Amino acid sequence: MYPLYPQQQDLSAVMNLLNIKQHAARTLLIHHRWKMHCIYDHLDRKGRGRMLTEACIVLPENNSMSAAGSRTHPTRVTCNVCFEDLPITEASTMDCGHCFCNDCWTEHFFASINSGCKQIRCMEVNCKAICDEDMVRRLVDQKYPAASKRFSRLLLESYLEDNDSVKWCPSAPHCGRAIQVAAAGDERHSEVACPCGVAFCFSCTAPAHSPCPCPMWEKWEAKSHGDADSVKWILANTKSCPRCSKPIEKNGGCNLVQCKCGQCLCWLCGAPTGKEHTWERISGHSCNRYKEEEEEEAGDKPLSRSYAFAYYMFDGGGGEFEAHPAERASLAVARNLFEDQQQQLEHHVEHLSRMLAADVPEEVAVAKQDAVNLAKIVEAICGKMYRCIQDELLPLLVQPMSIPAYRPDGPDKAEEFVRA
Ligand SMILES: [Zn+2]
Ligand SMILES: [Zn+2]
Ligand SMILES: [Zn+2]
Ligand SMILES: [Zn+2]
Ligand SMILES: [Zn+2]
Numbered sequence: 001m002y003p004l005y006p007q008q009q010d011l012s013a014v015m016n017l018l019n020i021k022q023h024a025a026r027t028l029l030i031h032h033r034w035k036m037h038c039i040y041d042h043l044d045r046k047g048r049g050r051m052l053t054e055a056c057i058v059l060p061e062n063n064s065m066s067a068a069g070s071r072t073h074p075t076r077v078t079c080n081v082c083f084e085d086l087p088i089t090e091a092s093t094m095d096c097g098h099c100f101c102n103d104c105w106t107e108h109f110f111a112s113i114n115s116g117c118k119q120i121r122c123m124e125v126n127c128k129a130i131c132d133e134d135m136v137r138r139l140v141d142q143k144y145p146a147a148s149k150r151f152s153r154l155l156l157e158s159y160l161e162d163n164d165s166v167k168w169c170p171s172a173p174h175c176g177r178a179i180q181v182a183a184a185g186d187e188r189h190s191e192v193a194c195p196c197g198v199a200f201c202f203s204c205t206a207p208a209h210s211p212c213p214c215p216m217w218e219k220w221e222a223k224s225h226g227d228a229d230s231v232k233w234i235l236a237n238t239k240s241c242p243r244c245s246k247p248i249e250k251n252g253g254c255n256l257v258q259c260k261c262g263q264c265l266c267w268l269c270g271a272p273t274g275k276e277h278t279w280e281r282i283s284g285h286s287c288n289r290y291k292e293e294e295e296e297e298a299g300d301k302p303l304s305r306s307y308a309f310a311y312y313m314f315d316g317g318g319g320e321f322e323a324h325p326a327e328r329a330s331l332a333v334a335r336n337l338f339e340d341q342q343q344q345l346e347h348h349v350e351h352l353s354r355m356l357a358a359d360v361p362e363e364v365a366v367a368k369q370d371a372v373n374l375a376k377i378v379e380a381i382c383g384k385m386y387r388c389i390q391d392e393l394l395p396l397l398v399q400p401m402s403i404p405a406y407r408p409d410g411p412d413k414a415e416e417f418v419r420a
């Protein structure tokens with residue numbers, strides 16, 4: 001069975017708050033994407049009646065037909081779907097007041113569930129009322145018990161899919177977990193790590209990609225891997241050789257390129273690296289293009305992803321992400337600041353990876369302390385670079401976007417929320 005408790009808590013809160021039935025509470029919660037604070041806010045500003053009407057919720061006390069029906073108490077009704085005349089006990093009336101025979105309702109529910117519908121509407125033409133969940137279960141259970149189970153599963157999925165603070169872990173093969181971020185409000189711009197180990201962007205569910213914003217990362221990933229144009233642009237524009245500043249060219253061979261001055265780089269991402277490498281990997285280096293299984297080093301990933309950001313931010317993407325024309329001067333200033341930070345980061349990440357690769361048994365303790373200090377410096381620069389991107393550069397775009405705050409220890413570990 002599915003752990004429904006968080007969902008049930010929200011439902012009960014709304015049912016008690018507004019004195020409505022479960023399906024009405026669910027409809028309202030889906031309408032507000034399961035944000036309780038939105039519902040309190042709407043209740044305050046609009047009142048109960050208007051809030052419910054806006055979410056297409058019809059309450060039994062508000063429909064004219066049941067009021068009329070209560071006066072006459074008929075014993076027989078005619079179903080307007082099959083035109084059968086039958087005793088009232090074999091028909092059911094929804095909150096909206098529309099009454100059909102139980103057989104017709106059952107077939108309607110069964111077909112809706114089979115098409116994956118979570119919010120089953122009334123059969124009456126143009127009636128937007130959502131059917132009572134208890135009635136759906138009661139009627140479907142009698143004839144199609146499997147469909148009734150599927151309906152419960154659909155309702156859980158709706159809680160996950162329509163809820164902005166909950167996402168399925170994007171791992172493949174799927175680990176079966178859904179992850180919830182606690183913070184209301186800014187949950188869209190954070191990165192989380194599932195207990196299965198997959199770190200992902202909560203906003204777009206791609207593997208963690210900060211400090212590159214989602215829209216830019218999506219474009220970057222859509223490019224064919226090792227796209228020569230973007231790499232050439234990066235090497236020519238944001239980075240020539242980190243040591244001697246001369247542009248670097250690649251003439252076939254593996255993905256390690258070496259400048260005339262001796263500095264080595266990863267051709268795929270442009271980051272400076274050590275010399276040691278095989279055809280598949282460069283020792284101590286991992287980037288989104290050139291994966292190494294080893295533990296990542298501090299600042300390594302933010303650095304390699306910052307090239308993707310720079311590529312689009314500074315017009316390498318052919319103007320897909322335009323800055324305000326009036327902000328040209330600010331852009332030039334901020335770009336200088338950013339490139340300065342990026343260069344410092346390149347320098348220190350390279351230094352750190354050389355330090356960690358070095359064999360100095362007699363000075364191990366000293367070297368370790370140096371590496372710790374250097375890692376701290378790398379973290380501080382990363383933090384500055386993230387803030388520069390978020391505060392100085394992204395606001396200059398015609399279409400502003402956001403990135404998560406820098407987390408030195410990687411994305412927050414998320415609590416397992418639900419397991420399907
Ligand atoms: Zn009927
Ligand atoms: Zn209706
Ligand atoms: Zn997972
Ligand atoms: Zn993203
Ligand atoms: Zn050089």
Ligand SMILES: [Zn+2]
Nearest residue numbers: 253254255256
């Ligand atoms: Zn080689």
Ligand SMILES: [Zn+2]
Nearest residue numbers: 266269287290
């Ligand atoms: Zn690389």
